[in-house]
Amino acid sequence: MSEDVDRHAMKMAKKKAARDKIMATKTDEKGLVIVHTGKGKGKSSAAFNMIFRHIAHKRKCAVVQFIKGGMSTGERDLILEHFTDLCAFHTMGEGFTWETQDKTRDTEMAQAAWAKAKELIRDESNHMVLLDEINIALRYDYLDIQEVIAFLRDEKPPMTHVVLTGRNAHADLIEAADLVTEMELIKHPFRSGIKAQIGVEF
Numbered sequence: 001m002s003e004d005v006d007r008h009a010m011k012m013a014k015k016k017a018a019r020d021k022i023m024a025t026k027t028d029e030k031g032l033v034i035v036h037t038g039k040g041k042g043k044s045s046a047a048f049n050m051i052f053r054h055i056a057h058k059r060k061c062a063v064v065q066f067i068k069g070g071m072s073t074g075e076r077d078l079i080l081e082h083f084t085d086l087c088a089f090h091t092m093g094e095g096f097t098w099e100t101q102d103k104t105r106d107t108e109m110a111q112a113a114w115a116k117a118k119e120l121i122r123d124e125s126n127h128m129v130l131l132d133e134i135n136i137a138l139r140y141d142y143l144d145i146q147e148v149i150a151f152l153r154d155e156k157p158p159m160t161h162v163v164l165t166g167r168n169a170h171a172d173l174i175e176a177a178d179l180v181t182e183m184e185l186i187k188h189p190f191r192s193g194i195k196a197q198i199g200v201e202f
Contacts, residue, residue: 031160032178033152037135037169040183041201047130047163048075055079055086059127062088062120066113067133067166073202088126090116103140110142121156128161135166138173145170152176 034050036043052075054061063079068091079089092113114137120129137143149172156162164173174180196202 029159030178031156031158031162033156033176034161034163035135035169035173035177035180036163036165036183037167037174037180038183039167039185041185041188042183043165043167044075044132046181046183047132047165050128050161050163051075051079051087051130054128055083058086060086060125061128061130062123062126063090063130063132064113064117064120064134065091065132066110066137071202074199088120090120092116103142106137106140107142110137113137114143114148118151118155121151121160121162124157124160126160128163130163131165133166134164135169135173137166138170139166139168145172149173149176 034047036047048063051061051063065076076089076091079087090113092109113134117129117131117134120126134143134148138145138148152162153176164177169180190196
């Protein structure tokens, strides 16, 4: 038993030394373009976690919701009730595209949301800006993907993080991003007839 403990300690010490050596080379900082995509649940949830981290560190941030309508969600209500001094929150959509069924109106709303997003990103006092469900707007061509990429490349302040969420992220956006996570769907209660539930989905 003692031999196993000693061998494990030596193995972990080697891992720590290797890890410390790698970490010593990571010294740069920059504002990241972060993409959360995929069919699995958790894209917006993970993004809001980063927003709440910024709030906890007293760092200004902002949220623009592109598709979701004005329904109450836990994140939105918490921010609007307690943290408007640190986080600007703009719900610019009127619901998912299959609910509105009006491409002209959806395009107008997405363009208005993008205008607000650019304004918030240009404001260097915002350390992070979350563009929730923008990938859906890009998928349906409500916005020009090349314009979005060019803006993030040329006009985003160097230390501002921008998070873009939604399924089917455009390949060019994935290429341009610094950090991309794909949420993989393995199992979901919706398939078993379970509806969206408070505190889990919203």
